[in-house]
Amino acid sequence: MDALTPLINGLNLHAKLIYSGGVCGRWLMDHNSETSVWFHLVSKGQGFVHSPRWPAPLALNTGDLILFLPHAARHFLSYSPEHLPDNDRDTRLTDWLDGEAAFVCGEIELAAPKSSLWQALPAEVVIRRNLAGNMLPRLIELVIEETSTQGFGSDSVIERLCDGLFVLLIRYCIEEGLVREGVFAAMQDKRLATALGLIHQQPWHAWTLNELCARAGMSKSVLSEKFSALIGHSPIGYLTSWRLQIAAHWLLEPDMTVEKVAERCGYNSVPAFSKAFKRQFAQPPGAFRRHKE
Structure with a gap:
């Protein structure tokens, strides 16, 4: 895919x-x-x-x-x-x-x-x-x-x-080359696209840099440099950011609790998820959901 x-x-x-x-x-x-x-x-x-x-x-x-x-x-x-x-x-x-x-x-x-x-x-x-x-x-x-x-x-x-x-x-x-940086631009690089596809398909997986490099056929230094240059994150940093973006969308769904979202995003506890979410969005998950309602 x-x-x-x-x-x-x-x-x-x-x-x-x-x-x-x-x-x-x-x-x-x-x-x-x-x-x-x-x-x-x-x-x-x-x-x-x-x-x-x-x-x-x-x-x-x-x-x-x-x-x-x-x-x-x-x-x-x-x-x-x-x-x-x-x-x-x-x-x-x-x-x-x-x-x-x-x-x-x-x-x-x-x-x-x-x-x-x-x-x-x-x-x-x-x-x-x-x-x-x-x-x-x-x-x-x-x-x-x-x-x-x-x-x-x-x-x-x-x-x-x-x-x-x-x-x-x-x-x-x-x-058409209308994006020159960010995730969409990175998708034009086949090996980067492989790593991104893995992250997008299985964000709950505990990916390591070694595992992503092996699957994408790149060295750790090259993969890290390309992610940093095009996306502005390390591969693992982007994984965290992607998990939290998915979490933000899940929080908009009426039948999803914070506990369910934390579990689906691969976090072992609600406090750990809430801390990471607040760092990304400047507010805890509950306040984010209330603000969007």
């Missing part, structure tokens, strides 16, 4: 559909968040992104996809490149057929949005329909088709398709 799949699965990241349909009038979308990834797929017509990231409003056309990470600059989507409404009072939501433009909008909540994992990705990612390779346009077409037909269970189908969109977006960033 590659290193990316268990990373996505380990964090249990899923898209939540916020809106799928048409818009009319002097419409405005304000979807800024410090904790969520937001994505917008233009399924019909045109829209414009107003952001200090670009010197002029950015035009998005049918089939274009844009992704905003929590560290993106404050931004708005609107009907016009010249006019940005003060609020969404004049926005009229319609079905797909009646809209002057139409969008699929969703979010993916991140338990640790300020972690180096996400900060290493571009704050904004724009993928044009005609420049997205092979797989991504096909998936985009499926989303647009499902949006326009609205059959039984369409929202659920669209959400699952958007899960795939998010993975392909990360793959796109990796393959």
Whole structure:
């Protein structure tokens, strides 16, 4: 298995559909968040992104996809490149057929949005329909088709398709060289990817540096140097960080207790887990969970 799949699965990241349909009038979308990834797929017509990231409003056309990470600059989507409404009072939501433009909008909540994992990705990612390779346009077409037909269970189908969109977006960033440091960049090194895959697949395992080196076919000095240069951690330091990121996402699940999370992350006691978690997130697990509720 590659290193990316268990990373996505380990964090249990899923898209939540916020809106799928048409818009009319002097419409405005304000979807800024410090904790969520937001994505917008233009399924019909045109829209414009107003952001200090670009010197002029950015035009998005049918089939274009844009992704905003929590560290993106404050931004708005609107009907016009010249006019940005003060609020969404004049926005009229319609079905797909009646809209002057139409969008699929969703979010993916991140338990640790300020972690180096996400900060290493571009704050904004724009993928044009005609420049997205092979797989991504096909998936985009499926989303647009499902949006326009609205059959039984369409929202659920669209959400699952958007899960795939998010993975392909990360793959796109990796393959296009949009990430030059961090875990996603390290995945481009086959031997580093082997070590990362082992850590991502089995974070509860008591990995040693010798064991990781033997499995990845690298010396301890080379593996340690590569991890430090690209990820900013030693291999064992990254293992600890990865365990705690998984723990943060598990703590968001209503049926998971702190005790269960500590055990699943490979900690022998709750106090040891709480100490490590507080060191990583500046608050104990219980307070972190209450803050997210």
